[in-house]
Amino acid sequence: xxxxxxxxxxxRAFDAAARHMSFAxxxxxxxxxxxxxxxxxxxxxxHLGAPLFRRLNRAVELTEAGMALAPGAKDGFRAxxxxxxxxxxxxxxxSLTVTAGPALTAKWLAPRLYDFARSHPExxxxxxxxxxxxxxxxxGVDVAIRFGYGSDEGLVSLPARAEWLTPVMTPDLCAxxxxxxxxxxxxxxxxxxxSFLSPPCDWPAWFKAMGLEFTPGSGxxxxxxxxxxxxxxxxxxxxxxxxxxxxxxxQEGRLVAPFKTAIETEARFRFLCLxxxxxxxxxxxxxxxFFAEIEKTAxxxxxxxxxxxxxx
Amino acid sequence: xxxxxxxxxxxRAFDAAARHMSFAxxxxxxxxxxxxxxxxxxxxxxHLGAPLFRRLNRAVELTEAGMALAPGAKDGFRAxxxxxxxxxxxxxxxSLTVTAGPALTAKWLAPRLYDFARSHPExxxxxxxxxxxxxxxxxGVDVAIRFGYGSDEGLVSLPARAEWLTPVMTPDLCAxxxxxxxxxxxxxxxxxxxSFLSPPCDWPAWFKAMGLEFTPGSGxxxxxxxxxxxxxxxxxxxxxxxxxxxxxxxQEGRLVAPFKTAIETEARFRFLCLxxxxxxxxxxxxxxxFFAEIEKTAxxxxxxxxxxxxxx
DNA sequence: TCTTCACACAAGTAATACTTAATTGAAGGC
DNA sequence: GCCTTCAATTAAGTATTACTTGTGTGAAGA
Numbered sequence: 001x002x003x004x005x006x007x008x009x010x011x012r013a014f015d016a017a018a019r020h021m022s023f024a025x026x027x028x029x030x031x032x033x034x035x036x037x038x039x040x041x042x043x044x045x046x047h048l049g050a051p052l053f054r055r056l057n058r059a060v061e062l063t064e065a066g067m068a069l070a071p072g073a074k075d076g077f078r079a080x081x082x083x084x085x086x087x088x089x090x091x092x093x094x095s096l097t098v099t100a101g102p103a104l105t106a107k108w109l110a111p112r113l114y115d116f117a118r119s120h121p122e123x124x125x126x127x128x129x130x131x132x133x134x135x136x137x138x139x140g141v142d143v144a145i146r147f148g149y150g151s152d153e154g155l156v157s158l159p160a161r162a163e164w165l166t167p168v169m170t171p172d173l174c175a176x177x178x179x180x181x182x183x184x185x186x187x188x189x190x191x192x193x194x195s196f197l198s199p200p201c202d203w204p205a206w207f208k209a210m211g212l213e214f215t216p217g218s219g220x221x222x223x224x225x226x227x228x229x230x231x232x233x234x235x236x237x238x239x240x241x242x243x244x245x246x247x248x249x250x251q252e253g254r255l256v257a258p259f260k261t262a263i264e265t266e267a268r269f270r271f272l273c274l275x276x277x278x279x280x281x282x283x284x285x286x287x288x289x290f291f292a293e294i295e296k297t298a299x300x301x302x303x304x305x306x307x308x309x310x311x312x
Numbered sequence: 313x314x315x316x317x318x319x320x321x322x323x324r325a326f327d328a329a330a331r332h333m334s335f336a337x338x339x340x341x342x343x344x345x346x347x348x349x350x351x352x353x354x355x356x357x358x359h360l361g362a363p364l365f366r367r368l369n370r371a372v373e374l375t376e377a378g379m380a381l382a383p384g385a386k387d388g389f390r391a392x393x394x395x396x397x398x399x400x401x402x403x404x405x406x407s408l409t410v411t412a413g414p415a416l417t418a419k420w421l422a423p424r425l426y427d428f429a430r431s432h433p434e435x436x437x438x439x440x441x442x443x444x445x446x447x448x449x450x451x452g453v454d455v456a457i458r459f460g461y462g463s464d465e466g467l468v469s470l471p472a473r474a475e476w477l478t479p480v481m482t483p484d485l486c487a488x489x490x491x492x493x494x495x496x497x498x499x500x501x502x503x504x505x506x507s508f509l510s511p512p513c514d515w516p517a518w519f520k521a522m523g524l525e526f527t528p529g530s531g532x533x534x535x536x537x538x539x540x541x542x543x544x545x546x547x548x549x550x551x552x553x554x555x556x557x558x559x560x561x562x563q564e565g566r567l568v569a570p571f572k573t574a575i576e577t578e579a580r581f582r583f584l585c586l587x588x589x590x591x592x593x594x595x596x597x598x599x600x601x602f603f604a605e606i607e608k609t610a611x612x613x614x615x616x617x618x619x620x621x622x623x624x
Numbered sequence: 625t626c627t628t629c630a631c632a633c634a635a636g637t638a639a640t641a642c643t644t645a646a647t648t649g650a651a652g653g654c
Numbered sequence: 655g656c657c658t659t660c661a662a663t664t665a666a667g668t669a670t671t672a673c674t675t676g677t678g679t680g681a682a683g684a
Binding site: 004005006008009011012048049050064065067068069071072073075076077078079080081082083084086087088090091276 | 317320321323360361362377379383384387388390392394398403
């Protein structure tokens with residue numbers, strides 16, 4: 001093995017050409033003329049002592065050697081590029097991009113974010129509500145708040161408080177169904193966004209926790225947790241609401257949570273960021289605000305019986 | 313984020329400097345003068361708009377930004393380097409480096425390799441017997457033959473025939489201990505190199521397979537399988553031998569395997585190579601020879617009862 | 625205090641990368 | 655079958671980048 005590495009510009013030219021399978025497109029990506037790119041590839045092939053591309057009529061294809069080089073080159077440059085982007089981001093102490101699911105955004109984050117923005121006017125806050133599990137590195141997102149059991153390989157992952165569910169409804173509806181037993185006759189609202197939980201955290205689980213027989217009947221299903229809660233606010237029925245989703249509506253009297261029993265799941269919200277970003281000032285500020293904000297309302301549920309769903 | 317990537321030579325200079333934490337040593341690695349390297353780092357810092365190193369009296373240390381960049385840069389260049397080396401190796405159709413454990417080498421491979429070398433005179437064969445699990449990519453090894461249950465992430469892994477164990481001893485000793493029952497009084501040889509197997513494949517397991525009571529007494533222990541077999545050849549006692557380890561000595565009459573019952577483990581020998589190497593001619597030739605060689609002697613054990621150890 | 629060590633700077637030079645412009649060679653429309 | 659178009663190549667000239675030599679600076683250690 002003569003040397004550790006060939007000329008890097010030539011290698012980058014090869015990477016672009018292999019990804020596009022076209023010298024012209026690769027040249028465009030690198031902002032050079034096709035001639036320059038052709039020359040780079042040629043010089044790399046001379047360096048190696050064998051062709052990397054087979055030149056066809058109006059296309060190119062990789063040789064054996066090219067096929068051996070292409071994936072590693074792609075990975076290598078991707079790693080370098082990611083590292084560089086991350087370095088640029090570390091230097092940026094003003095902007096902060098946060099992503100979270102639509103339900104948490106609507107019911108918990110959005111009403112509170114104004115408070116954060118006001119106490120940190122130097123931070124340029126950008127927000128992206130999506131269900132898609134974004135790639136922090138690739139998508140230029142600094143912080144993600146995600147719900148689930150969490151397998152956050154390679155990320156800093158800080159779990160929030162335990163998550164549990166309790167029935168909520170309008171005060172009017174509560175007058176009609178004042179007891180857990182009577183609830184079985186009430187119109188029930190199902191939140192399908194947490195149907196992935198195992199063991200399940202749904203109406204059957206809650207009734208079981210109360211020691212009540214329950215045969216699932218019909219009910220209204222919503223794919224988003226915030227829609228389920230909104231439906232409950234509108235008096236459509238009784239929803240099984242998660243702590244962060246119901247807190248605002250309960251505080252402001254639109255909903256009541258009359259039965260002081262909740263079922264707890266092991267799934268939680270987690271605060272996620274890249275390790276290299278964990279101590280950046282704006283991220284530290286957001287993290288501290290986020291967890292402080294959760295603690296602020298923790299006392300509200302002191303009189304609840306919390307029953308872990310896996311013990312049912 | 314202005315551009316995708318900074319000048320690559322500058323980035324490589326940074327990588328070397330960060331790995332050595334010294335501009336002088338980095339310059340030496342890249343075969344340039346310290347001045348050139350210093351200039352490269354400076355240009356990279358200008359590109360970024362912030363310093364990457366903090367210049368101390370007679371040392372340098374990474375800044376926040378430098379610490380963000382260094383690991384990614386290291387990974388990136390390592391990936392590129394590995395890809396390049398692999399590409400060079402793909403072009404080499406003459407040399408072949410094989411590694412295996414000392415026991416398989418002594419008892420199975422070494423006696424047969426001459427045959428392979430003779431029928432492939434064009435291949436420059438290099439052999440490395442070690443227990444260490446070498447990294448094919450890093451250590452420039454083309455093929456590894458390893459024993460175990462196999463978790464060969466990222467490698468082409470071809471399992472050999474099922475592996476089983478049966479008692480072997482010298483003919484003289486066999487006259488003294490002609491039956492499985494009598495074996496309990498015989499001097500037993502233990503091969504500790506397979507003590508990691510689960511469920512265990514040792515003397516208690518074999519006697520259990522025979523339906524015999526057995527209380528483990530003393531015995532001679534060897535850390536290498538080949539030493540255990542050698543001891544059996546010397547008449548020291550009865551060893552529980554694996555198929556590839558005993559075949560030569562049984563064929564040539566030094567040992568006999570009188571009890572036609574063997575215990576089978578799920579662990580096997582695997583033929584391992586890098587995916588990019590799988591179709592290189594010399595590796596293909598070696599692979600085909602290896603598996604054909606195993607088949608050659610498969611008939612020898614046709615009259616054996618093979619009892620999977622996990623059913624015991 | 626003097627020496628040594630590690631890096632920085634400046635000027636000049638060597639090497640490399642890139643552009644423009646013309647060329648080849650084959651596919652596809654007419 | 656001819657012409658057009660497309661993709662890559664080649665050659666010559668130019669711009670840019672990378673490197674060397676030589677000198678300078680500041681601090682640690684003898």
